[in-house]
Amino acid sequence: MSKSFGALRVTQDLSFEVGRGEVFGVLGPNGAGKTTVFNLISGDIAADVGAVVLDGQDMTGIPAFKRAAKGIGRTYQIPRPYTQMSTFENLLVSATFAGQMRGQAAYDHCATTLDECGLGDKANRPAGSLTLLDRKRLELARAMAGKPKLLLLDEIAGGLTDGEAKDLVTLIARLRDRGVTIIWIEHVLHAIMAVADRMMVLSFGEKIAEGKPDAVMRDAEVRRVYMGIEA
Ligand SMILES: Nc1ncnc2c1ncn2[C@@H]1O[C@H](COP(=O)(O)OP(=O)(O)OP(=O)(O)O)[C@@H](O)[C@H]1O
Numbered sequence: 001m002s003k004s005f006g007a008l009r010v011t012q013d014l015s016f017e018v019g020r021g022e023v024f025g026v027l028g029p030n031g032a033g034k035t036t037v038f039n040l041i042s043g044d045i046a047a048d049v050g051a052v053v054l055d056g057q058d059m060t061g062i063p064a065f066k067r068a069a070k071g072i073g074r075t076y077q078i079p080r081p082y083t084q085m086s087t088f089e090n091l092l093v094s095a096t097f098a099g100q101m102r103g104q105a106a107y108d109h110c111a112t113t114l115d116e117c118g119l120g121d122k123a124n125r126p127a128g129s130l131t132l133l134d135r136k137r138l139e140l141a142r143a144m145a146g147k148p149k150l151l152l153l154d155e156i157a158g159g160l161t162d163g164e165a166k167d168l169v170t171l172i173a174r175l176r177d178r179g180v181t182i183i184w185i186e187h188v189l190h191a192i193m194a195v196a197d198r199m200m201v202l203s204f205g206e207k208i209a210e211g212k213p214d215a216v217m218r219d220a221e222v223r224r225v226y227m228g229i230e231a
Contacts, residue, residue: 001040001050003033003205010036011047011205018150018183018198020055023176025192025199025213026185029226033205034185035077038152041183042074043067054150068098073148077155079135083128087119087138090127091145098146110145116171117141133159140171150181157188169194193217201226 003011010033018024026034039045041052043064052059059067073094081090091110095101101109114120117137122130127138140156153172157165165188172195176182186192192199193213200210201222209219216222223229 001037001047001052003036003040003045003047009205011040014050014202014205014207016200016207016210018181020149020181021176021179022197023172023182023184023195025196026183026202027187027189027192027199027216027222027226028202032202034202035154036205037202038074038154038183038185041150041152042072065097068094068146068148069100071147071149072152073098073143073146073150074152075136075139075143075154075156079132079139081127081130081135081138081142083126085127086124087127087130087141088114088123090138090142094142094145095147098148101147109147113141113144116174117144118167144175148180150183151175153182153184153186155185155187157186157191160188160191165191189217 001011001014014037026037028034040047043059043062054071057070059070082093088110091113092106095106095110099109114123117140119134119137119141122134130138136156140153143151157168160168169191172182184192184196196213198211199213199216201208201216203225208225209216209222
C-alpha cells in the first residue's frame with residue numbers, strides 16, 4: 001500500500017502478510033506511519049495504491065463499518081467511547097453491529113469480555129466517567145466485543161504498571177490461542193516482545209526490518225533508527 005497526504009508520503013510501497021492466529025508487532029519512531037497503516041487496514045482512510053485482503057477476501061473499497069462486520073476490529077490511541085452510554089452498552093454496540101450477535105449471546109459475550117478486560121465492576125458506569133486508563137481498557141473491550149478475526153491494537157500498554165502490562169500480555173496470548181490474529185503497534189517493548197511471534201519496524205513509511213522479535217531488535221538499522229544506538 002501507498003498513501004500520501006498532499007506532498008507528505010506517509011506509507012510507501014508497504015507490503016506484509018500476517019498469518020491466522022499470529023501476534024504481529026509494529027514498531028517505529030513517532031510519525032513513521034504506523035497508525036496510518038491501521039487506518040488503511042480498517043478502512044478509516046483509503047489507500048492511493050494497494051489492497052487489503054482478509055481471509056482471501058478483498059476489503060479494498062469496502063467501508064469501515066462493513067470491514068468491522070467482516071472481522072476487522074481496532075482500538076484508537078485516543079479512546080472514543082460513547083460517553084453518555086454505560087460501559088456495558090458500549091460493548092453491546094460492537095457485539096451487535098460488528099459481532100452480529102443478538103440477545104442473550106450478545107449479553108453473555110459482553111459480560112465475559114468486560115470481566116476479561118478488568119471492567120466487570122464498572123459495567124453500569126457512564127463511559128464518560130471512566131478514568132483514562134479505564135477508557136483504554138474499554139477501547140480493547142469494545143474491539144473484542146465485536147468478535148474480530150483480526151484485531152488491531154494501537155499503543156494500548158502505555159501508562160500501565162508492570163503488573164497490568166503482564167495481565168495485558170496474558171490476555172493477548174489468550175486471544176491468540178482462540179485463533180484471533182493480532183497486529184499490535186506498541187512502544188512498550190517488554191510487552192510486545194513478550195508475546196509477538198513476528199515484528200516489523202517502519203521508518204518514514206517504509207519497512208526497514210521484519211522477522212522474529214529478537215532478530216529484529218538486533219538489526220543494526222533498527223537500533224540506529226528506533227533506539228538511536230549507533231553500531
Ligand atoms: N489525516 C492526515 N492528514 C495529514 N497528515 C497526516 C494524517 N494522518 C497522519 N498524518 C501524518 O502522517 C505521518 C504519520 O502519522 P502516523 O500517525 O501514521 O504515525 P505513527 O507512526 O502512528 O506515529 P505515533 O507513534 O506518533 O503514533 C505524520 O507526519 C502525520 O502528521
